[in-house]
Amino acid sequence: MKKYDTIFLDRDGTLNRDPGYINHLKDFSFFDFTFQALRKLSDNRFCIVTNQSGVSRGIIALPALENIHQYVRNSFKDNGLNLLSIYVCTDHPDKATHRRKPNIGMFEEAAKEQKINLGNSVMIGDSIADMKVAQALGMDGILVKTGNGLKTEAHYKNEDFPTAVVSDLKEAADWILVRESK
Ligand SMILES: [Mg+2]
Numbered sequence: 399m400k401k402y403d404t405i406f407l408d409r410d411g412t413l414n415r416d417p418g419y420i421n422h423l424k425d426f427s428f429f430d431f432t433f434q435a436l437r438k439l440s441d442n443r444f445c446i447v448t449n450q451s452g453v454s455r456g457i458i459a460l461p462a463l464e465n466i467h468q469y470v471r472n473s474f475k476d477n478g479l480n481l482l483s484i485y486v487c488t489d490h491p492d493k494a495t496h497r498r499k500p501n502i503g504m505f506e507e508a509a510k511e512q513k514i515n516l517g518n519s520v521m522i523g524d525s526i527a528d529m530k531v532a533q534a535l536g537m538d539g540i541l542v543k544t545g546n547g548l549k550t551e552a553h554y555k556n557e558d559f560p561t562a563v564v565s566d567l568k569e570a571a572d573w574i575l576v577r578e579s580k
Pocket of ligand 1 (some may be wrong): 408409410411412523524525545
């Protein structure tokens, strides 16, 4: 049995619908299956790693972002899930630092602060950036086809990464359960 140290989760398009630059809690909605899926993995620990360039674009106010993330933390807690932390990068893509995915900065921070073995961790996400950062760090990468996932799948055609391509977070959870039971 090989259990992952930590399951990294992208936010928009992976856990919740992605209408683009969510700047109010009322516009944030988890997919119907999100917690049903994550509860199957309740022996694992989680970290959310999200790019939110809407902040530096002036579209998302920090208090609104924090309000959304408090709701996310509460939702994980209500479902008995161990969410270690939410890492956010507010950089504009034109002035991206080492923290903005596909760069590895947020993952390095997480590894240090939460004592995570990245080489034995997995990233679930819908974008090329999510898969690139996972590959760069020697993590497994699970691509979900929600959000931008179909576009990302086309990008990765005929490559030996991502580790798995699944329809959504529910299938990702099932894939991990099988992987961890081996
Ligand atoms: Mg995403």
